[in-house]
Amino acid sequence: MRHALAIAVLVLSGVLLLLGLGQRTFLAGPAEISLPVDTQSEAAFAVVDGTEFSKLPGQANVVVQGADAFVATAMTRDVDAWLAPFPHAELTVDQRKQRLLTALIPGAPAEAPETGSGAATTEADEAGDGLDPRGSDLWLDSRFIDGNGGSTETETETLRVPVSIAVDQSVLIATNGTDPIPSEVSLVWAQDRSTPWAGPLLAAGGVLAIVGAVLYLLAVDHDRRGLGPRRGRRGPLQGLRNAFARPERRGRSAAPRADARADAPPRGERMTLNIRNRAGRDGMIARSRQNRRYGRRLLPVLGIAAVLGLSGCSAEYWPQMGPKPVEETPTAQPSSIAPVPVTEAQLHRIVEQVSAAANEGDDDLDAAALDERFVDDALAQRTANYTIRASVPDYAVVPPRITDEELDYALVQSTESWPRTAFVTVASSSGKTDADAAADGTADGSADAASAAADADAEAGDGATDEQTSPSIALIMTQQSPQENFEVSRVIALRGGISMPQAAPAEDGTALLSNDIETLMLPPGEVGAAYASLLENGTEAPEAELFDLESDTLLENYGKARAAAAQQQSDEKGQTMKYSATARQGDAPVVALSTGAGGALVATTVIDEQIVDAAGGRFKPQAQGAITALSGLEGEQERLVQQVAHQMLFFVPSKSEDAKIELLGVTSELVGVTN
Numbered sequence: 001m002r003h004a005l006a007i008a009v010l011v012l013s014g015v016l017l018l019l020g021l022g023q024r025t026f027l028a029g030p031a032e033i034s035l036p037v038d039t040q041s042e043a044a045f046a047v048v049d050g051t052e053f054s055k056l057p058g059q060a061n062v063v064v065q066g067a068d069a070f071v072a073t074a075m076t077r078d079v080d081a082w083l084a085p086f087p088h089a090e091l092t093v094d095q096r097k098q099r100l101l102t103a104l105i106p107g108a109p110a111e112a113p114e115t116g117s118g119a120a121t122t123e124a125d126e127a128g129d130g131l132d133p134r135g136s137d138l139w140l141d142s143r144f145i146d147g148n149g150g151s152t153e154t155e156t157e158t159l160r161v162p163v164s165i166a167v168d169q170s171v172l173i174a175t176n177g178t179d180p181i182p183s184e185v186s187l188v189w190a191q192d193r194s195t196p197w198a199g200p201l202l203a204a205g206g207v208l209a210i211v212g213a214v215l216y217l218l219a220v221d222h223d224r225r226g227l228g229p230r231r232g233r234r235g236p237l238q239g240l241r242n243a244f245a246r247p248e249r250r251g252r253s254a255a256p257r258a259d260a261r262a263d264a265p266p267r268g269e270r271m272t273l274n275i276r277n278r279a280g281r282d283g284m285i286a287r288s289r290q291n292r293r294y295g296r297r298l299l300p301v302l303g304i305a306a307v308l309g310l311s312g313c314s315a316e317y318w319p320q321m322g323p324k325p326v327e328e329t330p331t332a333q334p335s336s337i338a339p340v341p342v343t344e345a346q347l348h349r350i351v352e353q354v355s356a357a358a359n360e361g362d363d364d365l366d367a368a369a370l371d372e373r374f375v376d377d378a379l380a381q382r383t384a385n386y387t388i389r390a391s392v393p394d395y396a397v398v399p400p401r402i403t404d405e406e407l408d409y410a411l412v413q414s415t416e417s418w419p420r421t422a423f424v425t426v427a428s429s430s431g432k433t434d435a436d437a438a439a440d441g442t443a444d445g446s447a448d449a450a451s452a453a454a455d456a457d458a459e460a461g462d463g464a465t466d467e468q469t470s471p472s473i474a475l476i477m478t479q480q481s482p483q484e485n486f487e488v489s490r491v492i493a494l495r496g497g498i499s500m501p502q503a504a505p506a507e508d509g510t511a512l513l514s515n516d517i518e519t520l521m522l523p524p525g526e527v528g529a530a531y532a533s534l535l536e537n538g539t540e541a542p543e544a545e546l547f548d549l550e551s552d553t554l555l556e557n558y559g560k561a562r563a564a565a566a567q568q569q570s571d572e573k574g575q576t577m578k579y580s581a582t583a584r585q586g587d588a589p590v591v592a593l594s595t596g597a598g599g600a601l602v603a604t605t606v607i608d609e610q611i612v613d614a615a616g617g618r619f620k621p622q623a624q625g626a627i628t629a630l631s632g633l634e635g636e637q638e639r640l641v642q643q644v645a646h647q648m649l650f651f652v653p654s655k656s657e658d659a660k661i662e663l664l665g666v667t668s669e670l671v672g673v674t675n
Contacts, residue, residue, distance in 0.1 A: 002219035013208030020201030045088035058189035065184035072142035391629035400428035414509030494665035504596025524592035528585035528604035535559030535583035576617025
């Protein structure tokens with residue numbers, strides 16, 4: 001019975017150990033489920049809706065192989081809008097048969113945007129040529145294999161992209177926008193390889209193996225107890241110790257005492273033998289005690305080793321106690337609320353690229369570097385500045401460098417359509433080198449139409465500022481269509497000492513207001529024209545009562561005030577030239593964004609024209625320096641008209657507030673000269 005119990009426990013331990021090992025080997029399921037894309041189409045794009053990835057269990061991955069392989073995730077509405085002009089493949093998962101189905105969606109002409117910049121193009125016209133998806137501002141995340149090197153290594157390189165997206169997001173698969181999608185494309189679901197019962201089974205099997213071995217030893221000991229003498233032997237497992245006792249010792253115990261006396265040696269020899277035997281017994285006893293001490297020390301060590309071995313298994317071997325953490329998956333916003341189309345990460349990436357483009361242009365005085373990110377007045381300002389500084393190195397007006405250090409004020413239009421507008425403030429640094437600083441104020445006198453007044457109006461936001469007074473910069477950015485990126489239409493230096501109006505958080509979004517909205521102190525479309533009237537007619541104009549002019553220094557250095565100062569200097573010199581000024585609102589679209597807390601930010605441009613006329617006298621205005629650099633005119637002219645563009649940012653309060661329109665920032669630049 002004892003043997004049967006021991007064998008049963010050992011068999012049970014073997015079964016448990018086999019099951020525990022089986023959990024990690026032959027009983028484990030596949031490591032992943034892979035569904036290859038089987039399509040023979042020449043489509044350059046493929047899209048997978050976010051709901052398809054939830055049809056199979058496990059961590060979803062998109063695996064592509066080949067040069068220029070590209071994978072991006074974005075909101076489904078953005079992916080659909082971006083793909084609208086192009087034929088593309090739509091991939092769906094057949095959950096029952098575990099295969100991918102492919103449907104070819106023909107491209108449709110994209111709708112032209114209502115408003116747009118001069119640099120905007122209709123990508124639908126280029127649908128036949130495709131469009132490179134890399135670098136689009138729509139993507140939440142994107143990865144690609146750079147195959148520009150043309151090496152064979154990129155042809156076999158594999159891109160594996162883990163996918164964890166919401167149901168209102170999608171994945172775009174492409175190459176360079178012209179070539180078909182990679183031939184080796186598959187959707188892979190990595191399976192959960194955790195085996196929470198493997199650890200307990202292995203531990204239980206190990207414990208039962210030890211118990212079974214002990215029971216078997218006890219059974220053998222019971223059978224061996226009657227095979228040897230018990231006299232003089234005490235302690236556990238006496239039967240086993242009898243079985244393994246030394247033969248001479250057993251023989252000595254069983255030999256008759258009479259025979260021993262008959263064969264006994266003489267007395268002296270017996271004494272010597274007794275001493276030797278006693279010494280031998282003492283040595284055996286000492287060795288036995290030492291072995292027992294070693295055994296007692298070894299048992300805890302073996303126990304600790306077993307515990308550490310079991311605890312050393314990874315967590316996937318053991319059940320996890322406590323509530324299982326649930327990963328929250330973002331859901332789509334209600335359809336009644338317009339979403340915020342740009343996340344914080346996207347906005348930061350856009351600002352980085354804008355800063356990189358601006359700094360490249362500033363370093364090389366190359367306006368071509370700005371083409372991808374600057375349009376309208378922002379592009380015109382820097383282009384004119386680069387042109388002048390390339391011919392007049394000591395030109396005093398140097399735009400501040402745009403950094404990618406975002407400040408804590410941003411507004412993003414809430415919309416699902418296009419155009420999309422964003423307002424963000426960033427820090428700047430001085431654009432001047434040491435040589436520029438040394439030459440400050442030494443520009444040619446004929447260029448004072450921009451440089452001298454700009455230096456005097458540093459507080460108003462002009463670029464001629466030093467490192468300590470580099471202003472904060474407001475960027476007005478617009479994305480005209482899904483196929484285009486956000487472009488900066490205005491760069492406005494904020495005035496020192498002003499406080500930006502309270503606004504809703506950027507993640508809550510804001511509204512783009514129409515130019516004729518009547519709830520504000522002045523409709524946004526009329527703000528620029530009203531301020532232009534102030535520049536042209538001075539603070540005596542009726543529009544002056546609408547604006548807070550206490551800290552406005554722009555009117556002191558431009559428009560009518562500047563023309564009057566130049567006229568006075570001319571008269572003091574006995575010259576007969578006539579100076580005058582006109583102002584008008586620029587042609588670039590006005591941008592008005594609600595702050596969400598009452599009132600709006602209005603960005604507009606006012607063109608200030610400084611006119612110098614010979615008036616039939618013998619003194620004539622001179623075209624040289626900055627004027628020559630911009631216009632190509634040289635020498636005496638009968639008439640010169642210098643155009644200074646003021647990119648301006650106003651806060652326009654609502655009618656219900658007892659407040660006036662405040663000028664928050666301005667960037668001024670000489671942008672053109674005619675005769």
